[in-house]
Amino acid sequence: MAEDLTGNTSEHRELFARVRARLRAAVGEDVFTSWFARLELEEVVDDLAHLSVPTRFLCSWIQSNYAERILEAFQGESQSIARMHFTVRVNGQARPRLAPAPEPQQASEQPSAAAAKPAEIPQPVAPRLIRDTPAAAAAKADALSGSALDPRQTFETFVPGASNEIALGVARQVAHAVVNNTVSFNPVYIHSTVGLGKSHLLNAIAWAAGASEPGRNIVYLTADHFMYHFITAVQRQSALGFKEWLRRVDLLLIDDMQFLQGKSATEFGHTLSALLTGAKQVVVAGDAAPRDLEMLDERVRSRLSGGLVVPIMTFDGDLRRSIVAKRAEQASARFAGVSFPPAVLDYVARVVVSHGRDLDGAVNRLVAANQLTGEPITVALAEKTLADLIRAREARRVRIEDILRIVSRHYKVPRNDLLSSRRSRDVVRPRQIAMYLAKSLTSRSLPEIGxxxxxxxxxxxxxxxxxxxxxxxxxxxxxxxxxxxxxxxxE
Incomplete structure (x- = not known):
């Protein structure tokens, strides 16, 4: 049996340093920096090397495109290495150890759900994200998979309020319908500005829909992951397999729709039509209403608008207070001696007005300050600890879609006319003002605005x-x- 190396031995570090040097020489500095700079060797057990990377996207890409080259580099330094296993690091940590002599077919699997979740968080039973390889790419050993679900984002941890109660009700109804093998509203489109709970609801739907039947085919994809799968399928001439994979789902959830671009957006339109025709549930989330998603074809925007469009509004003071109280309660359960007086909850809810993630961050900062210094959590500590967060009560991030909507409404000019080639005075002046506002209020370059x-x-x-x-x-x-x-x- 080959020597069992652990992640702490100097021999282990020296081996991987030599492997990295081989990779750098083989692929060049630019490629190495892009794909291998954050690759780490966790351990070697028998003939299996356990490697980790920080993101699921990077893990999929390396396994799909560079696995053989990495293995060749290992075997150039140590003939005892015959197989590799890739996992995703979470909070800087990969799975602590592999079992000795795992079965050969386990070496090329996608990272497991357990490897991608913090150990201290109770784990819901995961719905099965589709992982079967499309026929056209079966030989590639590149199983398609959805984006990672967050085990903390369930209906039980979602804090309801006046601004999100309709979206929450719709999400629960969708999950209930999927559990009963029926279709509720279809498609469902949830939209809001950043940090108001869209991703949380999509994750919650996936967990709830998969809880009663773990074998149910559920796919949760961020827009960039959708584009990655599509581009990879085109490059490998397996686009038909990709389409078949998506069209076999029971529930498709697409997040961050505003980032979908180019041919991937067109392919999403085809997939959406096919799923709706086959009465399969589709839920989409984005930061703008369907009509403002300019990168999508008008037909796709129409299909999304024709379903149930649900906005989530900016949090009011009561909901912010409820969120802070919930996060404080969770923190008190995890950390001994942590206590949030009502005055502190009121203060944080009053001064942190941007979005839910900043509220979470405020609670985390106060917990960290308490644990590191031993100072009790008071309003004075909050004032000191959250000073930069309060200063950042950001002016609202303005988007070109917002400018087009406001200018169109203010001057009573159809939005399409602002984008057209019409040169009449009643269109030209509002168009010029809209371009001026885009240059003044956004960080977009002149070519991008054009x-x-x-x-x-x-x-x-x-x-x-x-x-x-x-x-x-x-x-x-x-x-x-x-x-x-x-x-x-x-405003």
């Missing part, structure tokens, strides 16, 4: 910006009008 305004050249955008700036110097009423538009956008 693309978002109907594919215009960056020089057209620059001309519009300068034109509006000149008009504002000569027209006080226009200045006030634009200030009004800015306030409407930042």
């Amino acid at each position: 693309r978002r305004f109907g594919g215009r050249d960056h020089t057209t955008v620059l001309h519009s910006v300068r034109k509006v700036e000149q008009m504002m110097k000569d027209d006080g009423d226009l200045c006030q009008e634009i200030e009004l538009l800015k306030r409407m956008l930042e």
Whole structure:
């Protein structure tokens, strides 16, 4: 039997340093930095090397494209290494140890759900994300899989309030319908700004729908993961297999829809149509209403709009207080001696007004300060610990979609006309003002703004910006009008 190395031995470190050097020489500095810089060797058990990476995407990509090359590099240094196993690190830690002499077929599996979840969190029973390889790519040993579900994001941990109660009710109804092999509202589209609970609801639906029947085919995908699978399928000439894989699902959940672009967006449209025709449940989440998703074909936007569109509104004070209280209760259960007085809960809910993730972060900071310094959690500690978070009560992030909507409504010009080539005065001036606002209130470059305004050249955008700036110097009423538009956008 080969020597059983552990992750702490110098021999282990020296072996992997030599393997990394071989990889760097074989693929070049740029490729090495992109794909292998964060690859770590956790341990070697018998003839199996256990490696880890920080993200699921990186894990899938390396297994699909570089597994053989990595194994060759290992065997160039040690003939005893015959197999590899990849896992995803969570909070900087991979699965602590592999069992000796695992079966050969386990070496190339996708990282297990247990390996991707913090140990201290009680684990719900995971629904089965589809992992069977499409026929066209069966020989590749690259099992398709969904994005990782967060075991903390269930209906039980979701805090309801006036701004999200409809979305929560719809999500529960969808999960109940899937459990009973029926279709509720279809498709369901949930939208809100960042950090208000869209991803939490999609995760909760997946956990609840899979709880009663772990074998149910459920796919949860972020938009970037969807694009990765599609691009990989096209490169391998297995697009048909990819389509078959998606169309066999019982429940498809797509998150961060606003990031879907190019041909992947077109493919999503085909998949959506096929699933709806086959009466399969589809739930989508994005940061804008369907009509504002410019990267999607009008037909796809129409299909999404034709389902149930559910907004989640900005949290009010009562809901922020409830969220802080819930997170504080969870923290008190995990850490001995942690106590949040009501005055602290009230203070955090009052001053942290951006979104739910900042509320979670505020509670975590206070717990960390208490545990590291021993100082009791008081309003004074909160003022000191959360100072930068309070200062960051960010002006609302303005998007070009918001600008188009507000300008269109204010000037009573159809949004499509703002993007068209029409040159009448009643369209040109609002269009120029919209471009000026896009340049002033967003971080988008001139070429990108031009693309978002109907594919215009960056020089057209620059001309519009300068034109509006000149008009504002000569027209006080226009200045006030634009200030009004800015306030409407930042509210």
